[in-house]
Amino acid sequence: MHHRTDYIRLRDALSRRQKQRQRLAIKRRQCMIEQWFCLAEGYVPRKQWVTEKSQDWWERIVLRCWEEQDWLECFRMTRETFEHIVCILRPRLERQETSFRQPVSVEKRVAVAIWCLATGSCYRQAKDQFGIGLATVCSAVLEVCYALETELLSKTISLGGEVGAIMDGFAAMGFPHCVGAIDGTHIPICAPGGSPEQYGNRKKFSSILLQGTVDHRGHFIDVEIGWSGKNHDAFVFKNSAICAAMDAGTFIPGNPSLQLGGVTVPPVIISDGAYPLRRWLMKPYGTHGETNAHKHFDRALCRSRNVVERCFGRLKSKWRCLATRLNCREENVVAVVTACTILHNICEEHGHNSLCHMGDPNPVLVPQEEEAGLEPDRSHLEEGKVVREALATFMFANARQ
Template sequence: MEDIHNLVFFLFAMWLYITRRRQALFERRLQAARRNTVEKMRRVWELMEEDTFPRRRRRRRQRMLHVLLKRRRRPSIWAVSRSNEWWDEVVPGFTRTEWVHHFRMSEETFLDMCGKLRPAMEKRDTNFRVCVPVKKRVAIALWKLATNSEYRSISHLFGVSKTTVCRCVREFCLAVCTLLVPQEIRFPDVDKLQEMAAGIEQSWGLPQCIGAIDGAHIPIIAPHEKHRDYINGRGWHSIILQGVVDRQGWFWSACAGMAGSLHDAQALRMSSLWQTAEEGRVFSTRTRNIAGVNAGYYILGDAGYPSKTWLLKPFPDDGQLTAEQQTYNETFRKARMMVTGAFSRLRGRWRCLTKRNDSDIEVVKSMVLTCCALHNLCERRGEEYRQEWDAVVAAPTPAVTPGQDGDEEEGEDVRGALMIFFNNLSL
């Protein structure tokens, strides 16, 4: 043990000696350089003060010397030469099928979206360099959202820097959240609620139902602060996306950014949907008598959500369900396919939701809401969805657990009335 201490002390002494030696050598060289500079300046002044030069030439040399001593190095502007051949020559020749394959939408939808986002994303040329056009900036962001490729790969493909790619993605998501999200994802009005309820009743026989709710875990890297709060039931970091869709699979409510460790019921209480529903501003606007119960509008949730008059869930399958309860659960399961299908298409079209995102949590949140808005935009315009996109291996979703934390057991009368309603229809 003493030998080890001696060896450590010897190595430390050697390192200290070498460091001091190098520092002393640097100081001597610096002093020598300063002395040489002073000597050169002295010789120059002596030369200009000699009488061999006429007075006019001596003054001119003095002015030149002052200018040389005070002159600052002029700044230089440069840019790396990058290839834009793919964007300038290949992309203009894309067919409609290639546009949908690469950007998840047709060129017509792409150009229409660029026109809507132009006020927020357009840049101006400067005296130093030409700005990246709006179309190219939007295309860069769509490529990132559709493929979740690395910034380096996208920069090589589009002929821009990695910093430009990152900036384009951030600004595109911010513009979409500001301009498109309020248009594409919004609470329905009274007429729209009635139309949605009629469509769902026609498709699955559920009266007064206006949609279904579900959640998804979006993989992220571990945040610097409170990273344990974002570890979900599967053991990896994520944020929660909570969405409500209608019969067509369009989102009319979306909330993202909650920590992955939260239960579905806890995430619901943190969303704006909970406050709006509890205040009765949406679901109680119109009631209907169902088997003797005045039921308002409601949405369908799984076992992880609390039972409310405006949020119904199936009967827990404990192996002792009655035939009426089984009929209710089967109808319930078929109707909830509208939300499972919507989330499947959302993840298939925008693969950034299925792979771990290395951006900041606020950026990931804006990306998730952007994907929801783009999903609605593509679905409304009838954009093609390819079944091959379903083959993407998505991150496994934590298992659904029954509601906890003192969930209110309301809405039992509405659920019982619907059970009677379904069984009367089957008679």
């Protein structure tokens, strides 16, 4: 009986293999027949080169019918600003036409990227919206982000020659001789495969840190992007380029100083309690404040430093991809976030800094607390205390006049 069962199984297996060979032979014959017809009678055209998609929304509605308010709501900028960006990026994004098909225009590729960054939509929604393939959407977003980083980063995010205007702006807020406010915020990302704990933070999600330094208007003058969210804000700061440049006195042109009661006060940047005190980095006294001058200093610093928190709120309300988990590979995260900060500065420079229907989300800021697990640099700490005391005395004396 067992031999009979084994025989039946073997027969069925041989039968299946024979049928599989027959199907493969039929496919080979069909391929040979198609090739023969191609050689004998000419080219046999394919049924379709690409799947037909609707071009109606972008070409007929957006380009022909949309008004400025429509552009502001969906692209966070006017059409004039959009065309200005396209003009700058065109030499890098232009593609050569071939005999097979026309390339996707630079305007459409830039629009796809800005749409995805602004709305936070997934790539599948964007492909249906613009009538292009999924792979084209993915490549367009990354190409535009890298082009923005290459062409506009140094031109857009910099101190420039506006040091005097920035100092006047912070002085009007109540803090003199200040050139910027610094803080950090978490950018949620998809946990990289194999090591989700590498970017895990105290909030129990994966993120990278965006350390931003802004002027009195909320424009970025420096960004540090890419550190894991598990790092403390003070650690990121001490390893950042702006810290090294300010220590060397090369970040601010001319590095103008101020004499207050025999103390030389360099141009300062203000921060919260999470940052280490330096002669050029002012943080509040907090619980260590004892006098009325110290309390006045803390109030003025808090009022002036609020500009960076409002900047992060506007950044994430405009570029919604930063408010949710970034849908890109680990190696492309920095380019995408950098592109958003560049577009933020461009939009604010052109006056597109308020959208009445959009509420500023609460940015996931790094907690305001003292440095944890970092050995303080005593020389920097003592110099910072001297400068802070001189500023506090000067500000309190001016407020009483």
